[in-house]
């Protein structure tokens with residue numbers, strides 16, 4: 001059975017390579033989700049995915065600062081390809097104690 005709720009997914013479509021530059025278009029892909037699938041929205045700042053934003057997330061992000069690409073992509077909370085102070089700020093803004 002298909003649940004009629006749709007899930008919007010942001011995706012990038014690379015449409016061409018001209019003069020060494022890659023052009024991309026953003027698009028939205030909608031998919032029908034089977035009723036048996038449970039959609040769980042993550043908690044912003046929950047880098048270690050335990051359901052809470054606490055000192056463990058700050059430690060997790062701090063332990064992954066620097067390398068490009070990140071040694072653990074889950075600590076790249078803003079998905080910009082690097083783990084830095086901006087990711088730590090996301091944890092701090094959502095800190096639950």
Ligand SMILES: [Ca+2]
Pocket residue numbers: 045046047048049050051052053054056057
């Ligand atoms: Ca956490």
Ligand SMILES: [Ca+2]
Pocket residue numbers: 075076077078079080081082083084086087
């Ligand atoms: Ca980042």
